[in-house]
Amino acid sequence: DGGITQSPKYLFRKEGQNVTLSCEQNLNHDAMYWYRQDPGQGLRLIYYSQIVNDFQKGDIAEGYSVSREKKESFPLTVTSAQKNPTAFYLCASSWILGQETQYFGPGTRLLVL
Amino acid sequence: DAKTTQPNSMESNEEEPVHLPCNHSTISGTDYIHWYRQLPSQGPEYVIHGLTSNVNNRMASLAIAEDRKSSTLILHRATLRDAAVYYCILGRTGGGADGLTFGKGTHLIIQP
Numbered sequence: 201d202g203g204i205t206q207s208p209k210y211l212f213r214k215e216g217q218n219v220t221l222s223c224e225q226n227l228n229h230d231a232m233y234w235y236r237q238d239p240g241q242g243l244r245l246i247y248y249s250q251i252v253n254d255f256q257k258g259d260i261a262e263g264y265s266v267s268r269e270k271k272e273s274f275p276l277t278v279t280s281a282q283k284n285p286t287a288f289y290l291c292a293s294s295w296i297l298g299q300e301t302q303y304f305g306p307g308t309r310l311l312v313l
Numbered sequence: 314d315a316k317t318t319q320p321n322s323m324e325s326n327e328e329e330p331v332h333l334p335c336n337h338s339t340i341s342g343t344d345y346i347h348w349y350r351q352l353p354s355q356g357p358e359y360v361i362h363g364l365t366s367n368v369n370n371r372m373a374s375l376a377i378a379e380d381r382k383s384s385t386l387i388l389h390r391a392t393l394r395d396a397a398v399y400y401c402i403l404g405r406t407g408g409g410a411d412g413l414t415f416g417k418g419t420h421l422i423i424q425p
Contacts, residue, residue, distance in 0.1 A: 204356075240417075241417060242400065242414070242415040243400075243415035244414070245414060259414070290356050301347070304356030304357050304358070306355060307355065
């Protein structure tokens, strides 16, 4: 089955620690995205990538970093500089950046200890 | 920036039709209108999209105003499983990151 997988489902971070959220897709999509969702709120764009080895900051990139070394993978690192990381993180992909239908993963919920 | 406006919440009864409105008065001629829905603690799921003409699929129908400044997602016969947050967003024909912002959406409540 084609789709997007995210792991882990739940992640706990200690103060001052960097953590990495995994996102893998086997849909052969060029574009990938990371969103953050706070309780009762919509989705906010963190980073996006149109193609391998290229990525751009979204609306709330501070305290986060990404890489796109492979077409199917787009990991997100939440750094210690992100002071309020507790949120639901969603990864998505699409054929064309910003136009076509986006397919979302199941999400990772990050909690701070 | 293109943006959309939706009611915070709507309530409907099971097995009745539901009409979810979306205003997008600053839409450009080449913006697609996309609808997604999100169940609690899950990722959003694509529902339908269109450009100018009304669209139908197995999940819903999309009615687009003639001036394209508004659209309506129609669920023909709501079930309890349709209770979700529904997002209306715009996607640029040429691609790009504009319009990749999901607002708070409309929280649809279905009464049995």
